[in-house]
Amino acid sequence: MPRSTTAHIDLDALRTNYRKACERAGNARVMAVVKADGYGHGIARIASALADIAPKYAVACIEEAFAIRAAGHPQPVVLLQGVHAADDLADCVKNQFEPVLHGGHQLQWLGQGNHLPDFWLKVNTGMNRLGFRSDDLPSVMARLEKMNAFPWLQGFVSHFACADDAGSTMTSAQTATFEAATSPWPSLMKSVGNSAAHFIPGQPLFDWSRPGIMLYGGSPIVGKTGPELGLEPVMTLEAPLITTRTVRAGESVGYGAAWVAERDTRMGMVAIGYGDGYPRHAGTDTPAAIGGRRIRLIGRVSMDMLAVDLSNAPEAREGDMVELWGRTVGVDEVASCAGTISYELLTGITSRVPRICG
Structure with missing residues (x-):
């Protein structure tokens, strides 16, 4: 499937x-x-x-x-x-x-x-x-x-x-x-x-x-987000957790070993990357959400996956959906972290990601 x-x-x-x-x-x-x-x-x-x-x-x-x-x-x-x-x-x-x-x-x-x-x-x-x-x-x-x-x-x-x-x-x-x-x-x-x-x-x-x-x-x-202007998000971008693990203190995650754990950290891999249009320049501390709880990206975004810190969502399991932007995390927030604007993020989502109304 x-x-x-x-x-x-x-x-x-x-x-x-x-x-x-x-x-x-x-x-x-x-x-x-x-x-x-x-x-x-x-x-x-x-x-x-x-x-x-x-x-x-x-x-x-x-x-x-x-x-x-x-x-x-x-x-x-x-x-x-x-x-x-x-x-x-x-x-x-x-x-x-x-x-x-x-x-x-x-x-x-x-x-x-x-x-x-x-x-x-x-x-x-x-x-x-x-x-x-x-x-x-x-x-x-x-x-x-x-x-x-x-x-x-x-x-x-x-x-x-x-x-x-x-x-x-x-x-x-x-x-x-x-x-x-x-x-x-x-x-x-x-x-x-x-x-x-x-x-x-x-x-x-x-x-x-x-x-x-x-x-x-x-x-x-x-300097303003859409919700601050009274606007409602139309697109909610979601992807599943495909694995979780504990990264030990001193270990790194992803390409370039760009993020190194300062302490034992439970993390997960999410099935979305820049091949889907998610911005590659959105690095560590870019917000995401799971179950309505805000979490953060860690390390570099790769073509098909990205890593998230699950410290704030201890109940998260494989198959749970991660909101990359939507009602919990605004697209303008993600754009700011990636050094761009929401226009680019919304228009950049590739055809590999199906659009579903509802």
């Missing part, structure tokens, strides 16, 4: 988090960001769980949008990276995809088409990844007017670089740039609000917000 290493997906928690985003969005409507396979949770099941409450989805690329259509959902889908080839625009028209256009080459493709999709323009307000500079926007709009493309232009999009940092002034500066750049076209819609922006007091979210990580229970704010 297969091992019982599993990612449990709580779709009720997902819906609760989406409603929390709606509450925080005020008058803005909320498009659900389900890119990267629904942040590792499974794009089809995530889209299905939100289908009756989310009026619009957002993804990175067109193949993710097709996955939503394959799951049977008709809502408009915003393509945050736009399109990667001219022919993609015809697919956008046919399937009600809304590309975010960010470069002159995409405008050229738009002008070559006989039929246009609904589309957005990306405004570069300081992130400096994608988008038209604010001072170039008048010429871009003039070009679109000459193409008679205005009826399909939905509005403007930008993205914040430092909204996760409460001490940064960059978000307010980007907002001011965005408002000034788009003010000549007040009838067009605006969207800037990533997850972090929902937690900035007084931050305008305009017409559409775009929550991502907060839908899955991860924190978008530096």
Whole structure:
């Protein structure tokens, strides 16, 4: 029989988090960001769980949008990276995809088409990844007017670089740039609000917000965990204890002998490793849990296994399930120990780990 290493997906928690985003969005409507396979949770099941409450989805690329259509959902889908080839625009028209256009080459493709999709323009307000500079926007709009493309232009999009940092002034500066750049076209819609922006007091979210990580229970704010922000974990990652033993004082565990017992210590091996997407850099003292009791990792994470100190769970036995993250141990805690963010952990769980709803 297969091992019982599993990612449990709580779709009720997902819906609760989406409603929390709606509450925080005020008058803005909320498009659900389900890119990267629904942040590792499974794009089809995530889209299905939100289908009756989310009026619009957002993804990175067109193949993710097709996955939503394959799951049977008709809502408009915003393509945050736009399109990667001219022919993609015809697919956008046919399937009600809304590309975010960010470069002159995409405008050229738009002008070559006989039929246009609904589309957005990306405004570069300081992130400096994608988008038209604010001072170039008048010429871009003039070009679109000459193409008679205005009826399909939905509005403007930008993205914040430092909204996760409460001490940064960059978000307010980007907002001011965005408002000034788009003010000549007040009838067009605006969207800037990533997850972090929902937690900035007084931050305008305009017409559409775009929550991502907060839908899955991860924190978008530096120094805060998802539960501290009122978010519920959607993924609980579990794996079984496959052996237990007592390591004597002075003995080591695992590769590189990275952990040496200071005293006789009962430990266990857990059937999960970096081959499953658990972070290799999560070392000694990274929290886990068993039977609701917090325990800790010891030594190095290997490809298929990791070791835990069972001193705080003396009744633990082979076959018991270890929570790597979930309701007892937050994914943000594990991410901090691994020197990364919850986004990477959730999207990094490999296909070797089955996702089970319930």
